[in-house]
Amino acid sequence: MRTKTIKKNKINVITLGCSKNVYDSEVLMGQLKASGKEVVHEEEGNVVVINTCGFINNAKEESVNTILEYMQKKEDGDVDKVFVTGCLSERYKPDLEKEIPNVDQYFGTTELPGLLKALGADYKHELIGERLTTTPKNYAYLKIAEGCDRPCSFCAIPIMRGKHKSTPIENLVTEAEKLAANGVKELILIAQDLTYYGLDLYKKRNLAELLENLVKVEGIEWIRLHYAFPTGFPMDVLDVMNREPKICNYLDIPLQHISDDLLKSMRRGTTKEKTTKLIKEFRAIVPEMTIRTTLIVGYPGETEAHFEELKNWVSEMRFERLGCFTYSHEENTHAYNLEDDVPEDVKIQRANEIMEIQSQISWELNQAKIGQTFKVVIDRKEGNYFVGRTEFDSPDVDNEVLIDATTTYLKTGEFATIKVIEAEDFDLYGEVISNGL
Helix, strand or coil: CCCCCCCCCEEEEEECCCHHHHHHHHHHHHHHHHCCCEEEECCCCCEEEEEECCCCHHHHHHHHHHHHHHHHHHHCCCCCEEEEEEHHHHHHHHHHHHHCCCCCEECCCCCHHHHHHHCCCCCCCCCCCCCCCCCCCCEEEEECEECCCCCCCCCCHHHHHCCCEECCHHHHHHHHHHHHHCCCCEEEEECCCHHHCCHHHHCCCCHHHHHHHHCCCCCCCEEEECCCCCCCCCCHHHHHHHHCCCEEEEEECCCECCCHHHHHHCCCCCCHHHHHHHHHHHHHHCCCCEEEEEEEECCCCCCHHHHHHHHHHHHHHCCCEEEEEECCCCCCCHHHHCCCCCCHHHHHHHHHHHHHHHHHHHHHHHHCCCCCEEEEEEEEEECCEEEEECCCCCCCCCCEEEEECCCCCCCCCCEEEEEEEEECCCEEEEEEEEECC
């Protein structure tokens, strides 16, 4: 059956999952455009590419449901072809081919040239840094490495993404320059593990040198660090953070748990004592730093005593930003050999308890900001408010600053200085002191 009214040969890329997938979709779209293809992101097209996530159960379900939705559209004649790529496809390709055989073709995470060929395009090696960004114009993700060498027991990422592979500094600088030329002001550095950056290429942890090079890129005003692993963190990064105003006083460092028993079972390579010492060192060296972390509750063998220890530690450490996930029992991971012995309702209850503690901490920290002034970037307008962020907040996951749009005009993508006049658990309300820094 032919498609009905959708323009021919328009490729619609759909992105599911994390910021690494957003980046991969942008690279794919840049390659397609360079081959003269018409490409859109999550709009309408007669050819569909679904970039899937296979990390935990909820993400896998969303990916499968999206594939099924588009297979129905194909059957109804609303689309011509459906291709599936990304982590789910990498991890479960044989199963997917068997269960959903009428997908035109499945591709893994490293098969970009093959996917492009199937879409009638050529892979162009010379396109370093050429992407069609899908984020608001003022910020973009910069993926500095692929894959992961860590042995964490609960994580399937090495299965889907392979071994750690750093991108050379000169390539990343080129990419940053191209992003800046297109109006990007904030770079969000991402990888499965920032801490490991450079070990494979330069035989040393080289994140600090990368930052030294990126701060020289004209037009970039903020550089933010996401997903650093605690073990072996290169402390020279903190010196650069202190010295260079462009580097946000912000670090995303997933810690997962604090009980020594569970850290050992999780194969995290650290202890409660070492982790607590590291966080205290961060705060001593960069007193202004906002630390974001994520935790897992309901891991196999997590007792009430382990959970109480975690709750007490969260209360004691007073993280500025924190997210909590329930454990997902993933096949082919080391932890899959353990009994998934914490009931689902207990996992959810524990996650809620952690987030209640964090909500109170966040409220108290936000109250202290009332009357203070901050540099804020304006991401968007929503209803009667302009919505912005301070350097201490990453898009989509952290706090936001709301500014009354009925009394003030601001341009999205620009910076302003605001004074905080009111604060809630996770959001601040501000008035503009000056426009355009």
